[in-house]
Amino acid sequence: KIWSVLESPRGVWMQAEVSFKKPMPTKVVFMSLCKSFWDCGLVALDDITIQLGNCRSPERLPPPPGECTFDQDECAFTQEKRNRSSWHRGRGETPTSYTGPKGDHTTGVGYYMYIEASHMVYGQKAHLLSQPLRGVPGKHCLIFFYHMYGAGTGLLSVYLKREEDSKESLLWRRKGEQSISWLRALVEYSSRRQHQIIFEAIRGVSIRSDIAIDDVKFQAGPCEEMEDTSQQSSGYSEDLNEIDY
Template sequence: MTREREDNQTNNRGHYMYVDSVYAKHFQEVAKFTSPMTTVPMSGCLSFFYHRDQEMGNIFSVFTRDQQGHYEDVWKPDVYITSGWTHVSVDIKAPRPLELVFEAAFNSARGGYVAIDDITFSPDFCHTDTEPTFDPSIANCDFDRGMCLYHQEREDSTGWRRVTVKANLYRIGDHTLGTGSFLLANAPSSSRPGYVGRLHGPLLPGNHRYCVRFFYLLHGSKSIDNALLLYIYDENNVAQEKVWTLGDSSRGVWTQMEITYMKPMTTKLVFVSICKNFWECGLIAIDDITVSLGDCRAHTDPLPTECDFEGGVCGFIQDKTEDKADWLRVRGHTPTSYTGPRGDHTTGVGHFLYIEASLMRPGHKARLLTSDLRGSSSTQCLVFFFHMYGSGTGILSVLLRDGETDRLLWRRRGEQSVSWMKAMVDYTCMNKHQIIFEAIRGPTLRSDIALDDISFKRGPCTDLTDVTPFSGSSEYFNEIEK
């Protein structure tokens, strides 16, 4: 609330913000006063005045909150002061979009009040000994001009090699340009049986939240166990935490991975590749490592080569021009009975995309588009899982957009199964293109359609069973399996 009374600056009749327990409607009510979300990285000195009474009846604090809802304490009062306005100055850092929240929580019906006034921000730190915001780009590397600040665990180790692929050896080359360099592990010519390759990155200061992104490529591997892992080491290599390991992945295509972490001590990234048998392990490549401050989910820059929708929609785009509804990202079962899945395909408790038939009219469509995909003269394989259960289920189609032309690749009509089903679709397009997932609502509310675990692979689809691939225009072409 705003009150006109003696404010802090002039002791005259000005305005300030306050919250009073007499206006609370519920016991233990919490009041929040929130700033706009920042739009550019910033750091400096936050200054404000506060006035407070009834120490035992309320809790007053200031914190930041990012776009994903993560909180970070900025300030809490150390002592209870009753005599007039009290000045506070505290250093804050906002390397990613943040909002500032002043919170007062009342513990009793006589919780008193909290007032704030004269909130200011200066780009200069309040205290001269405050450490400036750290630039994590020292850990970035595309390997085109060398190893940057990365190094092997042992100087004589050849487990990770920087290579520049000759034309047509790996058709897509490195990730950055297609003609540059990347790091390669498990090369039989440079490793020995039972080898472990560890690639260490530069030291990163503690008490920062880091977003780590990199691209990896898996080639010819039969076994993916320990093929590629990412560890966080402390600076003395004593504390070691595995934060990511390679799961079932697309072969022969660069795939982006992102990990967010925060540690109190100085840390470094360590990429580990283990191979006991060269005949099973194949080759592992990494490229374009980037490290930034903040949560990865606060940024959107992933490629749709593989997506389980746990961290977001992976760069997929809702079509706002040719449809009447959107695909929804949810967890758990869909709200309408006798239609939709009970959980996602990946784990049963994760996220998936679906259309909610109750929000659409019969015949309305929802379209989901990939961002632009690179063309290739060779066959590509699209793999995804879909769920079409319900007596009124409509149509699910996959189309290829090449310029202004949409070409049908795959289609299913009506109820298919109460379980998730796998589809594998071969296609060829030499030009830059997009893949479109189109769902059309059926005649009744029991018409939910869901998608999960979408991935793209180079080369034709393999492990085709039950149904023979088809290259015509029937609604039952290409491969499907339960």
């Protein structure tokens, strides 16, 4: 045996590169084993190549489309503009006290994305865009963790932007302070067309309104469980007196 894998994300192609050395003519055989007589699952292979020399694999393979822990970089997420009021990649505590996380969700010592409210004004927005994602029939499940702690916390929204659509569709929203801990969000949506997911954070009434996200991933098919998506009131007006910058 020169390589094996026990499990992989559902509905996502994963890349594998395997270096091996044999002193005689060799055949490579792929074998799939069932967990039990009744549980064999589904296994697929594609784009197999064999070449001389070691695999020139980077230290880590790129994550599946849309997936990011932000520990190495911002993956394929982009921003329309970057300035002090944009999303920032950070670790540890945010600069302002009594708001923001103490560390990332993944390990506690890694990185996450956040807005720094002290660099923004009330109602100012920051947008973080996923790379274009392939549309498929049926449901998608977006899973991510968010942190909304601070007396002046504003809004965190998730929008769906389909290819050729002029407007985004609101998928999910949280308003006001939620918890001092990281919370998980599960967002189910459908799109047969290529699309992007947009994370929009809006600064609240005070500098104690840092908002953070971490560990974003997508799964094919409906979410295995659903969270309560009822909006929680924070006392702000519905549009939070939004200001475009």
